[in-house]
Amino acid sequence: MTTQAGPDRATMEPSVGARPAELGLRERKKLRTRRALRMAAIRLVAERGLDGVSVDEIAAAAEVSTRTFFNYFPTKDDALVGIDPEDIREITEALAARPADEDPLAAVRAVMLQRAELIAPEQADLWRARLAIIRRHPHLMTASAASWSSYENALAEAVGRRCGLDPARDPYPAVLVAAALAIVRILSVRWQESPGAPLVDLLSQAFDSLARGLPPPPGASPA
């Protein structure tokens, strides 16, 4: 937490759900360091661009050594757009908590919308900064290196568990998850670009379209 306004608004971190407060000092410090590094990375890169900021500077802003940075994130990119293992856990749990007879796509849709709801009011600024960075550096969009990949895998497993399919044998869960995440990815960036409609509405429409088999939308030319 470098030279920032409110030192007590420690909850202004890209993560969404509540964390268990019962952690030892060591664990709490690790979470703080991780947050500080992530915030410093996002803030500095938002100001100066990806190539205008070195890992050394990010580490210095978070008041740890450069070497320590790489103990927390395998890559500079991951500090910016990587997915927290914590978030993955929350999402898969939310998915498992949906009613068992719910359609798989509907369940994934509900979880994603719920998270978009939670994000919108509180930490919109931080997410907008993040998305603006992604927009300016397209390789961050799909990438974020290994983390997005493990995200997909974890979600696919959760979906597979829901509907009794082995994701390693049946491609259905992986395809569903990939399509859903593509929607989140694309509409998030769009939402950042034009502050008009709420993100939840954009996602909702896109998921509707997906559930109907992506028919040509009303505005499309028929012939």
Add this chain to the structure above:
Amino acid sequence: MTTQAGPDRATMEPSVGARPAELGLRERKKLRTRRALRMAAIRLVAERGLDGVSVDEIAAAAEVSTRTFFNYFPTKDDALVGIDPEDIREITEALAARPADEDPLAAVRAVMLQRAELIAPEQADLWRARLAIIRRHPHLMTASAASWSSYENALAEAVGRRCGLDPARDPYPAVLVAAALAIVRILSVRWQESPGAPLVDLLSQAFDSLARGLPPPPGASPA
């Protein structure tokens, strides 16, 4: 083309369509260099793993300087899994050539299946090697840096042109393309893992499922 068997099988390159033969010497040499670099990269990394091969070695194997490597590929990863601008052109043209009254998703599906057909018989080995590399280094899956991103954008524009939608305003083309490419990506890797069914069949089923709105498949548990 280092110490390889047949120097005359120069057509064994990951690209698929036919190239116009009317090119100057300079252009032909550039294509050859690009191919040599790509092949050397895939071959060496398939043998020794991603971290066991340096750009210097790839360049040496292709008999150009290290600096020249970066004149052809912005990144080491791109030499392995990047998409050729040439391929993008071919695909968008194929998309434009589909009947105008065809459903957008059906058109994209047709183009992807057609390309899968062309790949299968001839260059299966090279593609298998490529896919095996991707499987061993998950960050290459989604990534390949900027090239997938521009691939998505180009395709989205082509789809938008087909159905009279501006991809910058309406998210439909981008979502459709992302879902389609996710299918290609996932099923390709799956096809590499288990050499059973032909790639075209796998893709065909997945596109069917997508067009029906991703309903839970037969094997799924209902309650």
Add this chain to the structure above:
DNA sequence: CTACAACCTTGTAGTCCCTGAATTTATTCT
């Protein structure tokens, strides 16, 4: 509260990726 083990952080040294600029070599045009 002290000893001890486990873990985290740090510094060092080095490899490799990637880039800009200047120079040299190869193709194309006239």
Add this chain to the structure above:
DNA sequence: AGAATAAATTCAGGGACTACAAGGTTGTAG
């Protein structure tokens, strides 16, 4: 052939990232 153009090479350098070997902090058990 000679001029114009484009590509390949050399050189110098910054920055990402890693293995290794200390040194500090935290948890734990007597």
